[in-house]
Amino acid sequence: MERPLQQNADVEADETASLIASDKVEGTSVYNHSGEKLGSVHNVMINKISGQVSYVVVSFGGFLGIGSEYNAVPWKKLTFNSTMGGYEIDVPPERLQGAPRYAAGEEPWVDPLYGRSVDDYYGLTP
């Protein structure tokens, strides 16, 4: 599910300059630094206690079958680009290609340490 870049009434209802509804984040486009679209947000993983979004699960349907493969990317590695109307990943393409990835039906989050392994890959652990 993709959102048009142009604002429409439906988007306005659930979006302000600074806030976006969770069910609108899902489907938002994800770009690399060159402005190429890499995929779209499948969902986000939220810390139940703090309410902080820890990971964005990006569906990279383009290169391995539509919607069948997911990358969890730490929130800190994404920046919102209001001109593009989507998120930019601050990770070199070659680093992304080898990133932890899973297919639909796999359950990596059952492992409480999965998030940490993602952080490790992106160099976010001290």
Next chain:
Amino acid sequence: MERPLQQNADVEADETASLIASDKVEGTSVYNHSGEKLGSVHNVMINKISGQVSYVVVSFGGFLGIGSEYNAVPWKKLTFNSTMGGYEIDVPPERLQGAPRYAAGEEPWVDPLYGRSVDDYYGLTP
């Protein structure tokens, strides 16, 4: 859409001890201090820049028509109760009854100051 309190394979796939997927938060039950179910999470409003969940939009379908009325509650006023498998609202019932509320189709978030008015109501502004 409600989640059964008992864990099932589908919930496990998108949930760890500390993280929950955005599309699983949607539908999570919301209780008062007495353990009475007040409604369920319609969606959450996320700060696009920080990734912090600022407001939980609770659908109080029970008393004014199913799914037709929403209350935005500041994240800080909710605590996750893992025994109940849902969120508890730290607000007296009488305070909740007069809380800012809108119907399906209304677009309060178009006003960038709407969040602040919610904070004001719940006494979160200095």
